[in-house]
Amino acid sequence: MDTFIQLFLSGISAGCVYGLVAMGFVLIYKSTEVVNFSQGDLVMLGAFFAVTFSQWLNGNYWLAVVFTVMAMACLGYGVERILFRRLMGEPPFSVLMVTIGLGFVLRAVAGMIWGHDPQSMSTPYSDARLAWGDFLLPVRDLVVIFGTLILSVILFIFFKSSRIGLTMQAVSQNQFAAYCVGIPVKRVLALTWALSATIAGVAGILLVPIKSAYPQLGLLLGIKAFAAAIVGGFGSLPGALMGGLLIGVLEEMTKFYIDPVLEFGVSEFSAYILLLVILLIRPQGLITSMQRKKV
């Protein structure tokens, strides 16, 4: 039973990261109807930023966090301004290709700047473990869980009661009406990109102590998070988070219980099996937004 709980918790922790990336997918998809396939690479960039800032700031973790978040927000805003605003009104497929290309560029540039070896960073909690009864829990897993929880609450409040959150929702629900009531739609879209990149940055910060930073970090993460977003219904942020958690837990469980029995890595593709199963039995995803997409 103890191992089960331990596996469950580390699965939740991995799932939180998937969930955060999936939320980024959903945010961009809902407001621009484009899937941003470079979302995982933004996480990678966040991880490298965290490492670099913490080196510059002599290991001041919290300041590095703040700087990373700000840098990622600026990056997201800039990417929209420079790249995606020019593509407004183009067919979604071309924009999607650009996001894939952006991912390649980000990975290459990160490789040139930081090299291809994993880089780790010291955090106040890096090797701490919480002993509780019989089982030991790495604090970094708990930090991931609480970090995600706090961010989710902030996002919830942001969308529920702030004026910008309300306009973001408005733009994603009916862009034409948003223009009609005088919402500066383009600026709101840029802010949505900034928010999405910020979430990716937070995911990167949380991930560094566990996986370190390397250019390919975001690749597999992005694909699995994409599966998570689809499992969650690709229309709601809570759904995305839930899909992420589900996939995280599933992976940990198969890694421990099924891999040794079958003697090969089922856990590596368990996420996609879940995706297929969900698509077969509930194609609309776990949580569906009330409104069908209007054509």
Added chain:
Amino acid sequence: MLESSTLLSVQNIETYYGPVSAVCGVSLVVEQGAIVTVLGANGAGKTTVLKTIAGLMFPAKGMVHFEGENITGIEPDKIVRLGIAHVPEGREVFPLLSTEENLRLGSLNNQLSRLDVVYEYFPILQKHRKLSAGFLSGGQQQMLAIGRALMQTPRLIMFDEPSLGLSPKLVHEISEIITRINTEQSVSILLVEQNAKMALQVAQYGYILEQGRVVMENTCERLSASTDVKEFYLGMKEAGVRGQRRWKRRKTWR
């Protein structure tokens, strides 16, 4: 050319959807405090004229002036801030937001005192203020779209077919409300309609659009009296008297 009482003047605009020209040389004027209507059949270019004024489409040629200021090609949100509200065709609301959130999005500086004005015009919206706008009926959504425009404290409201898909009773109600808004809030109105009967009753001056051109303009009284308008827009038949077949009769402007 621009007199002091002119609020909006559109000069010779031409707008294209790709290679297709939707509006080819439309000019119109809305005086301060007036209700002006633009009539026309499907595809005449009425909606495109409104979209061009609202900044949602760029005219290839021509200019739009509002209160003497050239607003051609300005971003739509700036045009809204200048005081032009646009109630689009087909009641575009934000379906997952509540009625009150929809209205709040209309107000430019989050002035919630305007809510009372809107609720006074549309008490039904106050009743449903917590309900998702997607659950409102068609007429209520139209009221919401109008209310949202009122929240902006505009100088000019452009209505795009407010009667679309509403019952005759609701059409009557909406037309009364348009008149009330015009007099009580001293807002000028540009009303685009297919329901010529309703529009000619409400408005003082009218333009008739056909295939992207203004083919007729006059006061609504004179328009209502014209035989062409009577026959082709109000559906009164006189032609049969002289044994003329309707499809053979030519409009005077062609």
